Amino acid sequence: MSRRDRSAGEVLVRRLYAEHGAALLAYATRLSGDRAAAQELVRRTLLRAWTEPSALSEERGAVRARLFVLLREAAGAPADVLQMLGAVGTLPPEEREVLNQLYFQGRDVKETAASLGLPAETVKSRSYQALRRLRAALAAEVTTGAA
Structure with a gap:
């Protein structure tokens, strides 16, 4: 080089x-x-x-x-891709859309809020709740799968 x-x-x-x-x-x-x-x-x-x-x-x-x-x-991967997709599929649609915009489309909170017509605080709250639900679902899967 x-x-x-x-x-x-x-x-x-x-x-x-x-x-x-x-x-x-x-x-x-x-x-x-x-x-x-x-x-x-x-x-x-x-x-x-x-x-x-x-x-x-x-x-x-x-x-x-x-x-x-x-x-x-x-x-x-913190979990198998199929496990992750399954966990994402359990989220309420409004939380899935927020995660999609933030993590897969690379938008920040302000851009996501504007795109979805929501207040920024709602975007933050939905993101927080969605990530908590995903962690719990994946932890349950690991516990269940390990048993």
Whole structure:
């Protein structure tokens, strides 16, 4: 790797961290339950983004969505994909839509609220409740599956 490529990569990683680091760290902390592990996940995610810059488009939402995918891959699936889909399927439709907008479409709370015609506090509440329900459903699945 040339010095110029390395320098450009460092600029990319710094820019990505400045724009998306807080959101990535918050999500990684929720996934891992441990701040130090979350910081390592974010580091690995940004390193991978550096090695695959062509996968990142210039649109803010698309970049964030791709970074979240890379982070989930770095974390490893917390549960089997089918288990996760099953757990998501148990959520009320309004909570599923909020998670879809926030985590899969890469929108922030304000953008999601505008898109759904809801107050931002409602988006936050639905997201919180949905994540609690998912954790409980996945924990129940692990407990039931382990028995």
